Amino acid sequence: MHVVVLVKHVPEPTATWSFADDLTLDRAAVEGRLSELDEYAVEQAVRLVESGLDARVTYLTLGPAKAVEGLRKALSMGGDDGVHVVDPAVHGSDALATSLVLAKALQHIGFDLVLAGMASTDAEMSVVPAMLAERLGVPQVTFGGDLAVDAAAGTVTVHRDGDDATEEVVAALPAVVSLTDRTGQPRYPSFKAIMAGKKKPVQTLTLADLGVAPEQVGAAAAGVVVRSVSVRPPKQAGQVVVDDGTAAAVVADFLVARGFA
Amino acid sequence: MTRGMTFRLLVGLLVTAAALALAGRRLHVLYRLGRLAQPVAPGRTTGAAAVLRAEVVEVLGQRRLLRWTLPGLAHLLTFWGFLLLGLTIVEGYGALFVRDFALPVVGRQAWLGALEDTVALLTLASVVVFAAIRLRHAPAREGRRSRFFGSHLDGAWLILFMITNVVWTLLLYRGAQVNTGYFPFRSGAYASEAVARLLEPLGERGNTVVEHVGVVLAVTVVMVFLVLVVHSKHLHIGAAVANVALARRPRALGALQPVRSGGREVDFEDPGEDDLMGVGKVEDLTWKGLLDLASCTECGRCQSQCPAWNTGKPLSPKLFVMGLRDHALAKAPYLLAADDAARAALPDAARAEGERPLVGTAQENGVIDPDVLWSCTTCGACVEQCPVDIEHVDHVVDLRRHQMLMESAFPEEAGIMLRNLEHAGDPWGRGGGHRLEWAEPLPFEVRVLGDDGADRLPDDVEYLFWVGCAGALDDAAQRTTRAVATLLHEAGVSFMTLGGAETCTGDAARRAGNEFLFRMLAQANVETLDAVGARRIVVTCAHCFNALANEYPQVGGHYEVVHHTQLLADLVASGRLTPVTPVETTLTYHDACYLGRHNRIFAPPRELLGAVPGVRLAEPPRTRERSFCCGAGGARMWMDETIGTRIGHERARELLELSPDVVTAACPFCILMLGDGVAAHLGPEPARPVEVTDVAEILLRSVLPARAAEPAPEPAEPAEPAGGTTP
Ligand code: SF4
Ligand code: SF4
Numbered sequence: 001m002h003v004v005v006l007v008k009h010v011p012e013p014t015a016t017w018s019f020a021d022d023l024t025l026d027r028a029a030v031e032g033r034l035s036e037l038d039e040y041a042v043e044q045a046v047r048l049v050e051s052g053l054d055a056r057v058t059y060l061t062l063g064p065a066k067a068v069e070g071l072r073k074a075l076s077m078g079g080d081d082g083v084h085v086v087d088p089a090v091h092g093s094d095a096l097a098t099s100l101v102l103a104k105a106l107q108h109i110g111f112d113l114v115l116a117g118m119a120s121t122d123a124e125m126s127v128v129p130a131m132l133a134e135r136l137g138v139p140q141v142t143f144g145g146d147l148a149v150d151a152a153a154g155t156v157t158v159h160r161d162g163d164d165a166t167e168e169v170v171a172a173l174p175a176v177v178s179l180t181d182r183t184g185q186p187r188y189p190s191f192k193a194i195m196a197g198k199k200k201p202v203q204t205l206t207l208a209d210l211g212v213a214p215e216q217v218g219a220a221a222a223g224v225v226v227r228s229v230s231v232r233p234p235k236q237a238g239q240v241v242v243d244d245g246t247a248a249a250v251v252a253d254f255l256v257a258r259g260f261a
Numbered sequence: 262m263t264r265g266m267t268f269r270l271l272v273g274l275l276v277t278a279a280a281l282a283l284a285g286r287r288l289h290v291l292y293r294l295g296r297l298a299q300p301v302a303p304g305r306t307t308g309a310a311a312v313l314r315a316e317v318v319e320v321l322g323q324r325r326l327l328r329w330t331l332p333g334l335a336h337l338l339t340f341w342g343f344l345l346l347g348l349t350i351v352e353g354y355g356a357l358f359v360r361d362f363a364l365p366v367v368g369r370q371a372w373l374g375a376l377e378d379t380v381a382l383l384t385l386a387s388v389v390v391f392a393a394i395r396l397r398h399a400p401a402r403e404g405r406r407s408r409f410f411g412s413h414l415d416g417a418w419l420i421l422f423m424i425t426n427v428v429w430t431l432l433l434y435r436g437a438q439v440n441t442g443y444f445p446f447r448s449g450a451y452a453s454e455a456v457a458r459l460l461e462p463l464g465e466r467g468n469t470v471v472e473h474v475g476v477v478l479a480v481t482v483v484m485v486f487l488v489l490v491v492h493s494k495h496l497h498i499g500a501a502v503a504n505v506a507l508a509r510r511p512r513a514l515g516a517l518q519p520v521r522s523g524g525r526e527v528d529f530e531d532p533g534e535d536d537l538m539g540v541g542k543v544e545d546l547t548w549k550g551l552l553d554l555a556s557c558t559e560c561g562r563c564q565s566q567c568p569a570w571n572t573g574k575p576l577s578p579k580l581f582v583m584g585l586r587d588h589a590l591a592k593a594p595y596l597l598a599a600d601d602a603a604r605a606a607l608p609d610a611a612r613a614e615g616e617r618p619l620v621g622t623a624q625e626n627g628v629i630d631p632d633v634l635w636s637c638t639t640c641g642a643c644v645e646q647c648p649v650d651i652e653h654v655d656h657v658v659d660l661r662r663h664q665m666l667m668e669s670a671f672p673e674e675a676g677i678m679l680r681n682l683e684h685a686g687d688p689w690g691r692g693g694g695h696r697l698e699w700a701e702p703l704p705f706e707v708r709v710l711g712d713d714g715a716d717r718l719p720d721d722v723e724y725l726f727w728v729g730c731a732g733a734l735d736d737a738a739q740r741t742t743r744a745v746a747t748l749l750h751e752a753g754v755s756f757m758t759l760g761g762a763e764t765c766t767g768d769a770a771r772r773a774g775n776e777f778l779f780r781m782l783a784q785a786n787v788e789t790l791d792a793v794g795a796r797r798i799v800v801t802c803a804h805c806f807n808a809l810a811n812e813y814p815q816v817g818g819h820y821e822v823v824h825h826t827q828l829l830a831d832l833v834a835s836g837r838l839t840p841v842t843p844v845e846t847t848l849t850y851h852d853a854c855y856l857g858r859h860n861r862i863f864a865p866p867r868e869l870l871g872a873v874p875g876v877r878l879a880e881p882p883r884t885r886e887r888s889f890c891c892g893a894g895g896a897r898m899w900m901d902e903t904i905g906t907r908i909g910h911e912r913a914r915e916l917l918e919l920s921p922d923v924v925t926a927a928c929p930f931c932i933l934m935l936g937d938g939v940a941a942h943l944g945p946e947p948a949r950p951v952e953v954t955d956v957a958e959i960l961l962r963s964v965l966p967a968r969a970a971e972p973a974p975e976p977a978e979p980a981e982p983a984g985g986t987t988p
Contacts, residue, residue, distance in 0.1 A: 014685040014692025016761075033684055188676045190669035191529075191538060191777045 001055040001151055004111040005045045009063050009070030010035040010122040023226045024092055034073040037117035039186035041179050044147050045115055046078030053149055056080050062101055076189040076197030083109055087207040092219030099131035104210040114176040118143055129178040139171035142178045265473040273357040273480045280484035287491045294593050295548040300524035335390040342384035349377055349431055353479045363445035371449030378452035385428050388421050408561025411580045416493045426482045432456045434475025440468040497558045501649040504556040507549055508650035514641045514859045516811035517658055520776045529780050539662025542619055543589045554586035556649040563643030568890040569636040573905025576636035578643035578653045588628040620664055634660055635672050639772050639895030640854040645886055661774030675773050678899035686764030687730040693761030699739035705750055709760040710793055717794045724756040725795040729802040730765050731929035738929035741801055741955035745825045748961055752837040762789050766808035773896035787818035801825045803855035803928035826927045830865040833872045840963035843875030846922040852888035853928035866927045866956045873963040879919040893930035913938025924953045
């Protein structure tokens, strides 16, 4: 069985982000990391193999040259190999274009089960898994809280936690499943595993390899245009009122001044 | 030769030959075991002058043992007794060959006879003292509080018994010698003469028999003793001498050692295929490590000071060392087996020992339980106390290193801290963007690198102020940071901070065993510090201090690092800061392990407090070198403390017994832990609130005119878990 996990290299959420002239996130200016939410999908894939599933685990990413670090991180947690789709034309792509490239890449490398995190921690769209399933014409189960694979029956069983109930959903493989952060703490790879991860094979593919035309992707092909980006001003420290008998009046004035009265 | 002399010689030599064979075989096994272990770091075996001094002070003078007056004195007597009794052994062997053998030159002088007899009697007296101590502090009576808890008690009693045997057999044959006229001393040996009077009724023949048998008995007892010694904890008699000679100087505290494999430092960028990452099997210790184990006397001095042990946790440094040693010895046949076939032929018990995991739970048949390994705060109290210079902290960290780097097996909560360090550069996971918030309330501008467009420290900057993660991000520690900044500002010391360019020094990562992450952080910081041209650095955190001053040289960073208490004490002494406003309080000071024991900074904080008018300083019972940990060191800050009672609460209890108004310390993590402990003891509505704060804060109140200092914060809320981490 071939399990493919979609991973994304994202800018460090705790770092200060900046935007380039074309209004895209300046990824070169910040440290990056494997999206924390993708780590849960990686963890589940590795646990499937550890619990006896006879599967090859491949990680697939789309991104600039630095994105290979995300693959390496995933490979340090377990799994077999990585596929990195890198092409300058991809810069500025929206979710539709991203799903197009990923779908082509999945068809190129083959898959039985595609796992993804519930969202990326940069764009936070959560839509790529659904779009992918549509493009590939396979079942999709999103926001799974756990995962069980029955290789003999060719099915995947997932529990989805809703507000009122928990659904148990079964899908026939091949399928696309996105997993939440309640699936289980991702492991902290040992140094030995990090070293082993560095030695695992990573294949690089371009749009040409996948038969995707440059015009189909990138900012020009995007369905939406970002008009402007304004950085949110840093949070101001709150005002501390020490009660020397006048606190009530000070607080009231504060509220009135901000239109709360 | 008379029949008697033939008997003496034959039996004496036979016994000796047998004993030497037995002891030799054992020593050979121990030697081969040592050969199997890892080589020591280069340089460990050099430095002969320091070694010699150490031997004189530690071994001959028994400096550390003397800190514990009565037992120390008893041990000193026994030790010197044995050296002098060595002379009588030579005499005894001489008597096998020559009936009235005497040592050359001084061998017949009355004073020597008197001295030997005195020593024999004093040795007997020490045995009585030891027995009394053992009975009084017997684990059966005192339980965990006893420092002998878990020691090999039978072996210890056996040795006391054997020492008694040495003395009485010696006096027996000497007494008989007096009567038969073969005693080398005409006068002086009063005890032997007293025994002689007792033996007199046996007559000439009787005394001759007693003399022959007595000499043989004396030699036999000594030989049996030798065999017992090399098979028991009393191996320390020999091992300790070598161990003290090879110890880390001045002490095995402060910096941790780099990860070494085969004696060479491991290159984390490009490690060798088979490089060892810490200690995963007992034979991964260096031979010096094994010597440490062999040197342990099971005295329990370490255990009696250990904060983990004293708060009901399973870790005792003594039991840790004994556990490793007993395992190493039991595993020896397995390790020394010539090949797999020989190994398979071993008895089941020996093979099972060979297959035990070094770290594992009772179910896993582990030698060291993970709860033991991860309970250590690396406070160094054990190292400080150990009379034979055992390097507990280094061994604990080496075992953690293997667990961390090879097995990825460690308390889950520590993982949050490690991830935060990796991704945000601080253990709380806040990120560099928050590192300047502490300065916002200050009425003056704090200079930050890069503010003026320059990427190097301007020439007028005297100190780089290393704020540290706690100092930048923790509420209580921010107050300290502001107090220190204000004081420096008042004193006209120009300083600059790195702002968001600073990251964690890596102290906690290193002590959790994650040398890889430590190196990453340290190298990044050294790069930053070198790039900005930092030379003199002032820090408020004891852990930052230790890392920057003692550990960064290992990654190529050499700076002059001062702790804020040192700098402020200098500023007060030189008159650049003048405490004027009286601060009428009773306060106590808690020595941070990483400031005190690890770095010997005891005086500056006390000088500071002493310079403030009105302050009354009450020292806690456990202070300075014997200070009791707050519970935060060794990355314990970032792990749950679920076993036993909380170390910080125990320390707070001790400090509160002094009825202070203020508990002071000079490390942000101590202040956090003690704040929590004090709040827990006082409860939510204390009758008399007790403030927990840094010494700098006290100085600030005195330097600034009254009322100008920041108002004291509300007493800390209890219940914040030690981890304090937000996932
Ligand atoms: S360093 Fe401190 S906590 Fe660790 S074993 Fe020694 S005394 Fe105990
Ligand atoms: S380690 Fe040192 S202090 Fe502890 S029991 Fe052994 S000899 Fe004594």
